[in-house]
Amino acid sequence: MKKKCLLFGGAGFIGKNLATHLLSEGYDVYIYDIMVTHSYTKEELEHIHYVEKSLFQDDELDTVVANMDVIIHLVSSVGPASSMINPEKCYSQDVAKTVEILESMRRNNVNKMIFISSGGTVYGNTVCESYCEDMPLYPRNHYGVTKVTIEKILLMYNDIYGMENIILRLSNPYGAGQLSKKGIGAVTVFAEKILADEEICIWGDGNVVRDYIYIDDVVKMIGKFVEYHNNSNHEVYNIGTGVGISINELIHILEKQIGKTANVIYKQSRDIDAERNVLNMEKTIGAIGNNICYPIEKGISKYLEVLENQENYEA
Numbered sequence: 001m002k003k004k005c006l007l008f009g010g011a012g013f014i015g016k017n018l019a020t021h022l023l024s025e026g027y028d029v030y031i032y033d034i035m036v037t038h039s040y041t042k043e044e045l046e047h048i049h050y051v052e053k054s055l056f057q058d059d060e061l062d063t064v065v066a067n068m069d070v071i072i073h074l075v076s077s078v079g080p081a082s083s084m085i086n087p088e089k090c091y092s093q094d095v096a097k098t099v100e101i102l103e104s105m106r107r108n109n110v111n112k113m114i115f116i117s118s119g120g121t122v123y124g125n126t127v128c129e130s131y132c133e134d135m136p137l138y139p140r141n142h143y144g145v146t147k148v149t150i151e152k153i154l155l156m157y158n159d160i161y162g163m164e165n166i167i168l169r170l171s172n173p174y175g176a177g178q179l180s181k182k183g184i185g186a187v188t189v190f191a192e193k194i195l196a197d198e199e200i201c202i203w204g205d206g207n208v209v210r211d212y213i214y215i216d217d218v219v220k221m222i223g224k225f226v227e228y229h230n231n232s233n234h235e236v237y238n239i240g241t242g243v244g245i246s247i248n249e250l251i252h253i254l255e256k257q258i259g260k261t262a263n264v265i266y267k268q269s270r271d272i273d274a275e276r277n278v279l280n281m282e283k284t285i286g287a288i289g290n291n292i293c294y295p296i297e298k299g300i301s302k303y304l305e306v307l308e309n310q311e312n313y314e315a
Contacts, residue, residue: 002028005226006064008055008101009074011039013178013185014116014170014218018072021219022226023047032064056093061104070226071105071113073098076143079184080121083142090146098150102157112164114225115154117147119169119238119279120210130244130280133169133236140271151236158233166225171240171279174299175215176306186247187212187300191254191307194262204269206248209276211240214299217291224288240279241293253297257304 005022009015010031016039019029031050033039040048051064055075065071077093078086098115105113123131124138139145154165174187193200221239245253251262285291294302 002026003069003226004028004030004067005070005072006030006032006068007072007074008032009076010050010072011035012074013175014173014215015074016040016177017175017215018074018219018222019048021216021223025223027226030064030068055097061100062108065101065104065110066108068108068110069112071101071110072222072226073101073113073115076146078143078146080118080141080143083146087142090142091149094146095149095153099153102153102163105163106157106161111162112166113154114166114168114222115150116222117151117167117169118144119171119240120274120277122148122151122169123274123277125274127276130242130278131238132280133238133283140274155234155236158235164229164235166228166235166237168222168225168237168239169279170218171211171213171238171277173213173215173218175303177215186210186250187254187303190251190262191258191300191304194251194254194258194260195307197260197263200251200262200264202247202264202266203273204247205266206251206264207246207275208273209244209246209278210250211243211278212245212250212296212299213239213241214294214302216302217241217293217299221284221288221291224291228288230287237284237287238279238281239284240281241296242279242281243296244276244278245296250296253300257297257300 005027007015010019011033022029029048031048034054036050036052077089083090121144122137122139124140137148151167157163158165174185178185178188255262
């Protein structure tokens with residue numbers, strides 16, 4: 001019998017790519033998202049089960065959670081910057097609803113949630129070569145605090161109720177389907193601005209370093225954790241490449257591959273931005289093996305091909 005995977009937020013950038021990967025691996029995929037029919041074609045919908053509804057307005061979670069094997073939680077109501085404008089939303093919606101999902105899982109004997117957390121915000125601004133999962137966490141915005149809070153709740157459910165919840169701290173994904181209009185995803189935003197001859201605004205001097213990972217590598221790693229089992233209650237893993245690239249280096253790579261010069265405007269740095277954020281991948285490799293990721297140059301080349309080949313591509 002096919003394993004049933006329920007993706008909360010399955011119509012978004014990561015969710016849709018993950019659904020495609022899981023289908024290719026033979027899973028029975030269920031999508032829960034308010035934008036399902038907007039994001040999937042009629043042909044794609046034929047291969048999935050779906051509920052088109054807002055998670056934050058649903059009081060009948062048992063009907064979708066029951067009989068699932070794995071829940072994958074991709075939903076977030078805010079981003080790092082917007083969380084500082086409307087902080088109460090993070091806690092009243094994201095935290096509260098995650099507890100509701102976990103309680104529904106308990107009632108229905110569903111023991112495994114994979115929660116996509118944020119490797120980019122939970123560690124804070126500790127100066128080090130790369131961040132390991134057991135380091136102290138010092139998030140610098142409400143978005144990061146929300147992710148840490150949810151992480152702690154999932155691990156508590158592992159400890160108290162014997163669940164097998166897994167937390168994946170994701171670095172900076174990019175690739176087909178990312179919404180540039182949300183202003184999230186440096187590779188996507190910068191690429192489209194260079195192509196359109198628009199200004200790129202950089203907070204600081206452009207020397208902040210990030211870990212960028214191509215979406216195909218992200219979903220392959222998440223897919224491996226669907227089958228992963230361990231006896232430990234502290235299941236937290238980084239998802240990244242382990243390689244750091246500065247903003248200035250990223251723009252240079254994009255300029256070279258696109259063949260155009262970027263119009264960059266530098267502005268005063270922001271307190272919420274960490275100077276360096278690169279994820280250590282040793283623990284993850286130990287758990288699921290070494291997923292050889294696309295180098296940034298090859299990943300960007302692949303992504304630009306996607307944009308080129310889809311005239312009506314909706315980013």
